[in-house]
Amino acid sequence: MKRRLLALLGFATGVLAGSVVLRRRFGKRRDRVEVYFDDGAMVSYADGAPEASPLLDAARDALDAAR
Amino acid sequence: MDAAQALADLTEISSQIEAAVLFDAGGAVEGSTLADEAKAQRLADAAAHLLERADSVRSEDVAVTQVEASLADGCVFVVRDGDRRIAATTVANPTVGLVFYDLKSCLRDSVPEKPKRRRTTTKKTDDDEA
DSSP: OHHHHHHHHHHHHHHHHHHHHHHHHHSOOOOEEEEEETTSOEEEEEBTBTTHHHHHHHHHHHHHHHO | OOHHHHHHHHHHHOSSEEEEEEEETTOOEEEESOSOHHHHHHHHHHHHHHHHHHHTSOSSSOOEEEEEEEETTEEEEEEEETTEEEEEEEOSSOOHHHHHHHHHHHHHHTSOOOOOOOOOOOOOOHHHHO
């Protein structure tokens, strides 16, 4: 009984670890932008935030221009 | 060191950087790794636009020094130092700190050297010697 429980626990841990690895590797990353200021502050906006849209549009233009 | 040499060194050092352009506050391109001048100008314009929009993020009078935009198929970096700027595009998921360091070094190295001042000596006249 105890051996069976340990096997089940091991299997569950393996599935959980595998899903984390797969999500990190193949999961869709959200576009984001980070702005650093003269006073040492930094703000980060992920795609979907209202502030991110104009910044990400300009960044996409820059990337298109270089390719 | 001139802009072309600094940019050549930059692309040699960093394999993550695909393209880079040095430009001034007015958007004029000083140098670029792109062979096509029109492309270089478009990159500089887009980077200036990005910096301009980043400046409006905070209402206080604090200048933006650098911006990093991470997109699915690559990243865009812009660094400002006074009136001079450098923008670069990289592969996806670059080593952000390293790219910023290399861009700052390039910006610093590409500062045009000021002409050396000539040393002037005044000849002593007979009156001075007396």
